[in-house]
Amino acid sequence: MKMTFRWFGDGFDAVTPEQIRQVPAVKGVISTLYDTMPGEVWETSAIKALKARVEGAGLELSGIESVNIHDDIKAGGNSRELYISNYIKTLERLGECGIDLVCYNFMPVFDWTRSDLAKPRPDGATVLSYDGDIIENMDFEDMLKSLESKRGEFVLPGWEPERMARNKELFGIYKGVDEDKLRENLGYFLKAIMPTCEKYNIKMAIHPDDPAWSVFGLPRIVKNKDDLHKIAGLVDSPCNGITLCTGSLGSNPDNDLPDIIRSLKGKIHFAHVRNIKHLGYRKFDESAHLSEDGSLDMYEIIKAFHDIGFNGPLRPDHGRMVWGEVAMPGYGLYDRAMGVCYLSGILEAVRKGKV
Numbered sequence: 001m002k003m004t005f006r007w008f009g010d011g012f013d014a015v016t017p018e019q020i021r022q023v024p025a026v027k028g029v030i031s032t033l034y035d036t037m038p039g040e041v042w043e044t045s046a047i048k049a050l051k052a053r054v055e056g057a058g059l060e061l062s063g064i065e066s067v068n069i070h071d072d073i074k075a076g077g078n079s080r081e082l083y084i085s086n087y088i089k090t091l092e093r094l095g096e097c098g099i100d101l102v103c104y105n106f107m108p109v110f111d112w113t114r115s116d117l118a119k120p121r122p123d124g125a126t127v128l129s130y131d132g133d134i135i136e137n138m139d140f141e142d143m144l145k146s147l148e149s150k151r152g153e154f155v156l157p158g159w160e161p162e163r164m165a166r167n168k169e170l171f172g173i174y175k176g177v178d179e180d181k182l183r184e185n186l187g188y189f190l191k192a193i194m195p196t197c198e199k200y201n202i203k204m205a206i207h208p209d210d211p212a213w214s215v216f217g218l219p220r221i222v223k224n225k226d227d228l229h230k231i232a233g234l235v236d237s238p239c240n241g242i243t244l245c246t247g248s249l250g251s252n253p254d255n256d257l258p259d260i261i262r263s264l265k266g267k268i269h270f271a272h273v274r275n276i277k278h279l280g281y282r283k284f285d286e287s288a289h290l291s292e293d294g295s296l297d298m299y300e301i302i303k304a305f306h307d308i309g310f311n312g313p314l315r316p317d318h319g320r321m322v323w324g325e326v327a328m329p330g331y332g333l334y335d336r337a338m339g340v341c342y343l344s345g346i347l348e349a350v351r352k353g354k355v
């Protein structure tokens with residue numbers, strides 16, 4: 001397991017690689033070209049500049065999160081061949097720059113969903129939170145307005161204003177796309193890109209749906225153990241794998257995370273580790289990483305990763321906003337730094353307990 005930290009790039013992130021370099025245990029950064037839109041071909045010069053920036057701060061660029069997928073690929077629209085060939089060009093350029101991990105998601109229209117980006121906690125920190133009663137009684141436009149009013153100067157991952165302005169059209173292209181069709185489209189995409197991934201040894205790591213159920217009536221196919229195994233079976237390639245995100249899958253208390261991790265031995269390419277506190281049916285707050293602060297057992301999770309010999313990048317995921325920090329919701333420096341130290345402590349104990 002290699003400890004890493006997500007960084008959105010200069011101009012997008014309040015945190016710097018120089019600060020990340022000072023977080024004990026962290027060896028690499030997971031980043032992206034945050035100003036590209038799904039469907040665009042990435043410029044080699046921009047990939048090289050990103051790599052040089054990260055390496056200049058004494059870290060490695062351990063992977064890309066995300067190369068986002070155009071909705072025409074997900075919905076199986078008329079332009080999917082064009083966007084698949086663009087995606088392949090981006091992969092080739094990443095491969096030529098030595099990148100060997102790409103995280104992506106297959107959620108229609110938008111990425112993760114929350115009802116609150118800054119819910120106050122008794123300790124004075126704020127956290128991202130999900131309340132199904134609020135979401136289910138909102139329409140999508142209201143949800144957008146609420147996120148817009150709370151995101152501050154930060155663009156939320158997967159909620160690019162340019163794309164969200166077209167949300168009605170985007171919802172429209174998924175008419176008639178059910179879970180089976182969406183999975184079929186994922187299989188089509190994976191089959192098309194795998195030869196390139198294999199040539200450059202780029203491990204594709206699909207991110208689970210967050211939360212792990214359907215929202216706003218859209219189909220979702222990365223919600224649980226069964227879904228993950230179906231995806232692993234879509235294409236038999238060592239490059240077809242999973243981002244095991246404990247917070248996303250863990251939003252559903254029926255998902256037994258250590259069991260899911262153990263069952264996916266060899267298929268997990270990337271890990272996002274965070275804790276959440278279940279508050280009732282389809283209600284949760286994101287908590288501090290510590291087991292006792294939330295509902296997930298972080299010791300058992302790290303032990304399961306260790307036991308299956310997972311040796312890819314792992315990053316702490318969303319943290320609380322503490323000590324007056326102003327940063328992208330979920331992606332401040334302080335609480336994620338505390339999180340990664342805590343996870344490293346568990347890992348050290350698990351490793352030493354073995355010998």
Ligand code: DNO
Pocket residue numbers: 065066103104105111112157158207330
């Ligand atoms: C949210 C993240 C997601 C994730 C994408 C991967 O904080 O976990 O935006 O990066 O779903 O493509």
